[in-house]
Amino acid sequence: MERTRMKIYITRRLPEEVIARLQEVFECKWWDREDIPVPRDVLFNEIQEADGILSMVTDSIDSELLDAAPRLRVVSNMAVGFDNIQLEEAKKRNVIVCNTPDVLTETTADLTFALLLATSRRLVESATFLKNDEWQSWSPFLLAGLDVHHKTMGIIGLGRIGQAVARRAAGFGMKLLYFNRNRRLADEQSLGVEYKDLATLLQESDFVCVLTPLKEDTYHLIGEQELSLMKSTAVLINTSRGPVVDEEALYEALKKKLIWGAGLDVFDNEPVRASHPLIHLPNVVAIPHIGSATVETRVAMANLAVDNLMLALTGKAPKYRVC
Numbered sequence: 001m002e003r004t005r006m007k008i009y010i011t012r013r014l015p016e017e018v019i020a021r022l023q024e025v026f027e028c029k030w031w032d033r034e035d036i037p038v039p040r041d042v043l044f045n046e047i048q049e050a051d052g053i054l055s056m057v058t059d060s061i062d063s064e065l066l067d068a069a070p071r072l073r074v075v076s077n078m079a080v081g082f083d084n085i086q087l088e089e090a091k092k093r094n095v096i097v098c099n100t101p102d103v104l105t106e107t108t109a110d111l112t113f114a115l116l117l118a119t120s121r122r123l124v125e126s127a128t129f130l131k132n133d134e135w136q137s138w139s140p141f142l143l144a145g146l147d148v149h150h151k152t153m154g155i156i157g158l159g160r161i162g163q164a165v166a167r168r169a170a171g172f173g174m175k176l177l178y179f180n181r182n183r184r185l186a187d188e189q190s191l192g193v194e195y196k197d198l199a200t201l202l203q204e205s206d207f208v209c210v211l212t213p214l215k216e217d218t219y220h221l222i223g224e225q226e227l228s229l230m231k232s233t234a235v236l237i238n239t240s241r242g243p244v245v246d247e248e249a250l251y252e253a254l255k256k257k258l259i260w261g262a263g264l265d266v267f268d269n270e271p272v273r274a275s276h277p278l279i280h281l282p283n284v285v286a287i288p289h290i291g292s293a294t295v296e297t298r299v300a301m302a303n304l305a306v307d308n309l310m311l312a313l314t315g316k317a318p319k320y321r322v323c
């Protein structure tokens, strides 16, 4: 029997008003938990009937899953990143993949800068110190950190978020360097950023912000060799994807104090457990992948993922199409 309405599967519980928009047009089902991802076997079953899915970064959309989804036409990912989706496999099957850039740019840049400040000014350590009732006296070098203003920031990946971080850094009077696959001459002018090759950027920067997407050629872009080029007073911030940085090499560099500290929002295997060695180092501020996590931005991302899904399934151009 021909269906009257197309079917959508949403892989996480989203606000009712967001789901309601989809329900006006489609038959919708969803994984009714906000805190944990849909189990693979559940998704495997649901995707068999679905014309479209609204997915999260925690869902691995691979060939096995796509093979089980003969009707699937659209995967709308509620994220700017799409390394959780095997794009080539989607393309082969004519499945459209969409993402949600722009709406999270400023929010993620805010978090990147917050992490940079928290790391360099030892905010988490300072708050813990108070909670542990360790404060005896104001002292000249108590919890002394590093200045941020007027230092040199190196941005790896001058995309939308990299540019937004550069604008914030300019307000702190920082000198700005960047490394990017392609030179961005117009941005060099408008943002006052200077292009450097990766090695020079690492050697000259006081703060290195990793903001490049995870791709085959950015996997372990920052490894032992790259870390060894950084100043011993430098701080590495990663708000992109964990595997862009070699975690073991980073652990060694931090432990041996080859670099001063690191602020990490992302990890190789998420969620990291409390037993993860990196998060216990005193010179690390580690947070659980919250780059775009404000209520306003997450609602905007969910709505944009819905827009993309609706447009693509009704034969129109989605707002943001990856492939």
Ligand code: GLV
Pocket (backbone or CB within 6 Å): 057, 078, 079, 080, 081, 082, 104, 291, 292
């Ligand atoms: C989150 O990490 C995203 O890619 O939006």
